[in-house]
Amino acid sequence: MKKIFLLLALLITIFSCKRFSNEDKKQDNTTRIVCIAKQYTEIAFALGAQKDIIAVDVSSTFPPEAKELPTVGYHRALSAEAILANKPTLIIEDNNIGPEHVVTQLKKLKIPMKEFGEYSKSIVGVDSLIHEMGSYFHKEKQADSLCNNLAKDMDKALAEAKKYKTKxxxxxxxxxxxxxxxxxxxxxxxxxxxxxxxxxxxxxxxxxxxxxxxxxxxxxxxxxxxxxxxxxxxxxxxxxxxxxxxxxxxxxxxxxxxxxxxxxxxxxxxxxxxxxxxxxxxxxxxxxxxxx
Missing domain, CATH: 3.40.50.1980 (Nitrogenase molybdenum iron protein domain)
Known part of the structure; x- marks a missing residue:
C-alpha cells in the first residue's frame, strides 16, 4: 500500500506542478483558510463558502476554480514551510494529512486546525458532512439545497439501476x-x-x-x-x-x-x-x- 501511496503522490504532484506557481490573489484577506481535503474543498465551493480559502492541497481539483488557488502540496506529503508561506489563520483538514512530524510542528505553532465530523463513505455521511459544513460557514440554506438535489439524483439513479437485467x-x-x-x-x-x-x-x-x-x-x-x-x-x-x-x-x-x-x-x-x-x-x- 505504501508503494501505491508513493506512486499516487508522485503522479499527482507531477500532473499538478504548474499549480505551485499560482498567485495569491487574496493577500488582503484577514481570514486565511488553507483547506487540505478534496471533499471539504468541493463542498465549501458548492456552499458558496470559498471566499476565505486562500490555498488547497493538490488533490483538490474540483471545482476548476480550486486549481487556480496556491497549493500546499499533496495532503500526505506536506511541508510546514509550504503551508506557513500562505500565512493561514485556520487549517481545515480531515485527519488524513501527513507526514506526522509536519502535523506535530503545525500543532506546536498553535495554528487553529478544524476537522469536521468523521467522514462516512455513504450518502447519509455526505448529507451530514454537508449540513455540518453549512452550519459552520453559515450557509444552512445552501446545504439544504445541496442535500435535496443529491437525494433526488440518487433516487433517480437507483430506480434506473433496477431496470437492468444484469450487472x-x-x-x-x-x-x-x-x-x-x-x-x-x-x-x-x-x-x-x-x-x-x-x-x-x-x-x-x-x-x-x-x-x-x-x-x-x-x-x-x-x-x-x-x-x-x-x-x-x-x-x-x-x-x-x-x-x-x-x-x-x-x-x-x-x-x-x-x-x-x-x-x-x-x-x-x-x-x-x-x-x-x-x-x-x-x-x-x-x-x-x-x-x-
Whole structure:
C-alpha cells in the first residue's frame, strides 16, 4: 500500500506542478483558510463558502476554480514551510494529512486546525458532512439545497439501476499504465460503491481500495466496460489505437466492443454533493446499448 501511496503522490504532484506557481490573489484577506481535503474543498465551493480559502492541497481539483488557488502540496506529503508561506489563520483538514512530524510542528505553532465530523463513505455521511459544513460557514440554506438535489439524483439513479437485467462488469484503470503494471480500483473502493449504485460491479476483488494489476490479470478479468481516468486517457489522446497498445487491454470484451470511456478521477475517489450526478454519468456510460 505504501508503494501505491508513493506512486499516487508522485503522479499527482507531477500532473499538478504548474499549480505551485499560482498567485495569491487574496493577500488582503484577514481570514486565511488553507483547506487540505478534496471533499471539504468541493463542498465549501458548492456552499458558496470559498471566499476565505486562500490555498488547497493538490488533490483538490474540483471545482476548476480550486486549481487556480496556491497549493500546499499533496495532503500526505506536506511541508510546514509550504503551508506557513500562505500565512493561514485556520487549517481545515480531515485527519488524513501527513507526514506526522509536519502535523506535530503545525500543532506546536498553535495554528487553529478544524476537522469536521468523521467522514462516512455513504450518502447519509455526505448529507451530514454537508449540513455540518453549512452550519459552520453559515450557509444552512445552501446545504439544504445541496442535500435535496443529491437525494433526488440518487433516487433517480437507483430506480434506473433496477431496470437492468444484469450487472455490467467494470474495470477502473487509475492513471493509465506505469511500467506495464496497472493501478486499478477494487471492490473496496469508493468508486466500486458508485459503480454498484449505477447498476454495475467492479471486476477486481481485493482487501484494499486499489491494487497493482498485471496485463495478464487485466486480460483475465475481461470486463464489459473499462473506465480510464482522465490522466491516462488524455495521455493516450483518447485514441483506441493507442489504447489497444496497452498490454492486456486489447483482448478484453470492453476493447472489442469499443466500450472504453474517459472519467474524471476526482469523480470516483470520494463522495460529495455531485455524487448523484456522477452515478448517473457512470450509469449512462456502462449501460450504453444494454437491454433493460
Amino acid at each position: 455490467t462488469k467494470v474495470l477502473v484503470i487509475h492513471y493509465g499504465q506505469a511500467n506495464n503494471v496497472y493501478l486499478v480500483m477494487t471492490n473496496k473502493s469508493v468508486g466500486a460503491k458508485m459503480v454498484e449504485w449505477a447498476g454495475g460491479q467492479l471486476s477486481i476483488d481485493d482487501e484494499k481500495g486499489m491494487r497493482h494489476l498485471s496485463p495478464e490479470l487485466v486480460a483475465a478479468s475481461d470486463p464489459d466496460v473499462i473506465l480510464l481516468t482522465d490522466f491516462g486517457y488524455d495521455k493516450l489522446g483518447g485514441s483506441l489505437d493507442k489504447i489497444k497498445e496497452l498490454p492486456g487491454v486489447g483482448s478484453t470484451k470492453a476493447f472489442k466492443n469499443k466500450r472504453i470511456y474517459r472519467i474524471e478521477e476526482h469523480d470516483l475517489v470520494y463522495l460529495g454533493p455531485r455524487t448523484g450526478k456522477n452515478v448517473l454519468l457512470i450509469q449512462n456510460l456502462i449501460h450504453k446499448d444494454e437491454a433493460k
